[in-house]
Amino acid sequence: MHTIKRRHLPLVNKLGIISLLSTIGLAAITTIWAVYLNSFLHNASYVGFLTAFFIIIGSLSYIFFIPIIEKKNKIKLYFNILALFTISYLLFGLFTNLYSVIILGIIVSILASLGITCSGIIVRDKTRDSSVSKNEGIISTSRNIAFLLGPIIAGFIANRYGITNVFFFAAITMFISLNLLKLMEIKDNRVKKRVDKSSIKVFIDFFRKRERTLSYITSGGITFWWALVYTYIPIYILNNGLGKEVIGYFLAIVTIPLILTEYSFGRLAGKIGFRKIFVLGYLTIGFFTLLAFFFSNIYVILALLVLASFGAGMLEPTTEAYFFDIITKEQRDKFYGPYNTTINLNAFMGRIFAAIFLLFLPFKFIFILFGVIMFLFAIVSSRNKEIIESKRKHS
Structure with a gap:
């Protein structure tokens, strides 16, 4: 009698499925977020300032x-975060005044930070040292598939049923994700008994080492550029007389280069090193973004930004993998949170710099702003220490 061997889905694939579903909801909200806030504020600059506050x-x-990240079970904490996301998005769909939106925006901003930290540490803890960039590529690809589907779904719902219904859709995706997380029974036994009491001291200690500081700066540039794509381009599309569905289509299309290339670039960085990938990525984004300044046709500008996102495909799966490669296992819980502040810091600066530009200059000048700053990130990223994962021992 033949025995049937039961095949288990690899852990990184389980995490990828959960990431895909939860990120579809986040992507849907991101698609309509700037337009949603603009319906209250009626000014692109004010939208920039408010989103900067949330950041x-x-x-x-x-x-x-x-301290919470260090002492709590990451799986249980992530489950609770998904549950709170579900409730928050339901409330977004029910409340319609600005003050309620601001309070809920604060709550969701906190949940997003905790969720990113938890999920990132879980993925790294379950990955061998020689496979970090490859697995980060898998997770990044799953998220970008979500950012392909989320905007299309959000555009359809917003156009057909109204923006508030997008929040109900996002709540459903979060609810499904938390139930899948429970069903998959992923274990997390690594909890620190001794936690760092001073968060400020940990944050300062993070920057005492040059490698971590350079990694922090290098990782932030891509978030700076996404501020242009997700905050200002949706408003620009509407101001050019196009419909909300075009926002969804654009934000979906702009993720296609990332889906096609992130896994490959993640594996390539593991074989040839990270530094070349960093520099080429930022030069690609900078070139096509700067080129957009010289065109007035909205469709040409959107096409150039899609081409720029090939550079983002080089950076998203590699910057975080590089950071995990330069820190020890014991440092993950305390340093991953401070490292992730680069996401919010650069998202904040991207929105604020552009908001200030828009107070004094026509919209198209922000393409010069973002293009030049991407070139500066290319220079900084060239100073990173070279690491080749394929030459490291499996562990």
């Missing part, structure tokens, strides 16, 4: 919640 809240969360 500050998220940044502080990365720092001051370090």
Whole structure:
């Protein structure tokens, strides 16, 4: 009698499925977020300032919640975060005044910081040292598939049923994700008994080492550029007389280069090293973004930004993998939160710099702003220490 061997889905694939579903909801909200806020504020610059405020809240969360990340079971904490996301998005769909939106925005900003930290540490803890960039590529690809589907779904729902219904859709995806997380029975036995009492001291200690500081700066540039794509381009599309569905289509299409290339670039970085990939990625984004300044046709500008996202495909799966490669296992819980503040810091700066530009200059000048700053990130990223994962021992 033949015995049937039961095949288990690899752990990184399980995490990828959960990431895919939860990120579809996040991507849907991201698609309509700027337009949603603009319906209250009626000014692109004010939208930039308010989203920047939410980013500050998220940044502080990365720092001051370090003890919670260190002492709590990451799986249980991630489950609770998904549950709170579900409730928050339901409330977004029910409340329609600005003050309620601001309060819920603060809550979601905190949840996003905790969720990013938890999921990132879980993936790294379950990955061999020689496979970090490859597995980060898998997770990044799953998220970008979500950012392909989420905007299309959000555009359809917003156009057909209204923006508030997008929040109900996001709540459903979060609810499904938390139930899948429970069903997959992923274990997390690594909990620190001794936690760092001073979050501020941990944050300062993070920057005492040059390698970590350079990694922090290098990782932030891509988030700076996404501020242009997700905050200002949706408003620009509407101001050019196009419909909300075009926002969804654009934000979906802009993720296609990432889906096609992130896994490959992640594996390539593991074989040839990270530094070349970093520099080429930022040069690609900078070139096509700067080129957009010289065109007035909205469709040409959107096409150039899609081409720029090939550079993002080089950076998203590699910057975080590189950071995990330069720290020890014992440092993950306390340093991953401070490292992630680069996401919010650069998202904040991207929105604020552009908001200030828009107070004094026509919209198209922000393409010069973002293009030049991407070139500066290319210079900084060339200073990183070279690491080749394929030459490291499996562990």
